[in-house]
């Protein structure tokens with residue numbers, strides 16, 4: 051009956067599939083499709099219900115989250131999602147509205163990529179907060195409910211030994227950009243396991259919209275040129291471990307050598323199939339972020355966005371804050387900076403800021419050594435000093451000397467408010483993931499800053515994790531401040547026609563340009579110099595006039611132009627460092643020629659950026 055109905059509704063279905071009865075009475079269906087073609091065919095797709103043997107038979111391994119579900123579980127998951135939306139709609143409009151917008155955009159993405167990216171590019175200021183922070187955080191938290199059509203690849207701890215063959219299940223001979231996460235620290239939301247795939251998808255949306263990386267170059271061959279990847283090594287999120295509808299591996303995270311072996315296998319597999327791919331590591335917990343970066347950065351085209359992209363954006367913002375105080379940038383090494391958060395992002399920022407200061411002071415060993423005294427790093431246990439037991443090796447260089455701290459009225463573990471009160475910093479920068487950490491008391495203490503225009507960077511994401519809001523900052527510390535946050539906030543009306551600018555300080559200003567510049571230069575690695583060039587170009591994008599008004603980052607609506615500039619700076623630096631090997635028919639020599647003229651580099655980058663337009667299609671017999 052079911053078969054008859056299908057053939058009446060869709061006569062082509064029977065030409066694509068043939069049914070027969072086995073001795074056991076099961077009725078398998080012969081299909082003439084495999085891989086993504088099956089998943090995108092509503093007749094044959096079973097989503098997460100494909101069994102492991104079917105996944106192997108149909109080249110589906112890696113194209114679905116690892117947990118196999120029954121159809122009853124699938125329906126339950128769908129219904130939970132449906133009901134949750136109804137409940138949320140009663141509780142308050144903002145989250146369900148944002149999620150509803152995400153769903154509509156996501157459905158468009160599934161149906162028509164060209165139109166999706168046209169919409170996104172034309173309205174980037176409005177929809178970046180939907181496909182990216184803050185809504186992407188909510189999407190990841192609810193991904194088991196929101197999951198419909200898989201996007202990207204999933205490699206799990208169960209796939210050990212299989213990854214080299216699994217990468218061939220992705221139907222593309224070329225991939226330019228991979229964003230990979232293990233889901234262990236998604237924004238400031240903690241361990242979201244397999245649901246973290248949403249952040250990789252969101253970041254790649256920005257690669258397409260801001261950097262013009264072609265998502266699917268149909269005119270050459272069937273190629274998806276961007277690939278979101280989730281490496282599912284389990285989760286330590288007890289709620290997910292107990293949730294029967296969770297889509298990932300329900301086991302605790304692998305650790306130690308076992309963990310590294312999985313990541314090594316993934317890296318070997320993707321670089322074997324796509325030797326020129328660039329891999330962006332995203333939202334790995336700090337414990338692994340630095341180690342993996344050191345492990346791969348000298349041999350592969352890879353970078354860690356949270357460590358390196360964030361550092362570059364923060365440097366650009368910090369230099370902007372110096373200019374906003376009416377001081378020359380060269381005064382940066384005099385700034386006193388209190389940083390709340392000593393994770394991958396916080397330590398990434400202080401490392402890069404210290405190097406920038408040292409360079410400004412003559413790049414000597416002494417300059418590098420003395421620059422560290424400009425930073426006071428506070429984590430969950432308070433001020434970090436050399437008295438701290440089991441200190442994280444990445445934070446160690448910034449541990450304050452106990453005697454010297456004592457002279458300042460501070461000690462190991464001093465609270466954030468004590469540190470701000472005693473240090474009277476020029477900059478208070480939050481990368482703690484703790485919403486509201488810059489409390490009234492902390493902001494009151496900042497009023498004692500020795501700076502005429504103190505800067506407050508509440509950089510944690512998503513919105514509810516911001517260390518403070520711009521309203522709190524302007525109303526408590528005063529009108530004469532610089533404010534930046536990781537997720538977008540509205541500007542503040544200060545009265546008397548004055549605006550308190552709410553800058554968005556997010557690595558989205560840099561990672562698309564770092565990736566695009568690396569791609570177009572053909573650099574084999576991503577050097578510190580290339581990252582520094584990216585940060586400096588972003589800092590220079592803002593004019594003196596804008597800076598004096600409190601704008602230290604440009605509006606998101608300019609992101610395509612900013613990315614072009616950043617990518618051009620990266621290409622030039624790669625050429626200068628002799629790392630550039632060329633891209634497509636532009637070889638090293640040609641690149642060197644292009645880089646002699648600023649306009650030509652910009653033109654090279656601009657002409658390489660994809661814009662969504664419908665191509666003319668012609669049928670060709672297979």
Ligand SMILES: NC(=O)C1=CN([C@@H]2O[C@H](COP(=O)(O)OP(=O)(O)OC[C@H]3O[C@@H](n4cnc5c(N)ncnc54)[C@H](O)[C@@H]3O)[C@@H](O)[C@H]2O)C=CC1
Nearest residue numbers: 237238336392393394395429430482483510511536556557
């Ligand atoms: N704006 C941007 O572009 C970026 C923002 N972030 C945000 O930064 C935050 C942190 O990211 P990671 O460093 O990777 O996380 P992490 O979990 O590795 O580090 C968090 C750090 O904050 C510290 N911390 C926790 N409670 C604290 C408290 N009460 N006071 C002071 N410090 C406290 C922890 O001890 C730890 O050192 C996240 O919310 C993330 O979304 C990360 C990357 C880029």
Ligand SMILES: CC(=O)C(=O)O
Nearest residue numbers: 237333356511556557
């Ligand atoms: C923006 C970003 O990369 C983060 O919050 O992790």
Ligand SMILES: [Mg+2]
Nearest residue numbers: 237332333356
């Ligand atoms: Mg991140």
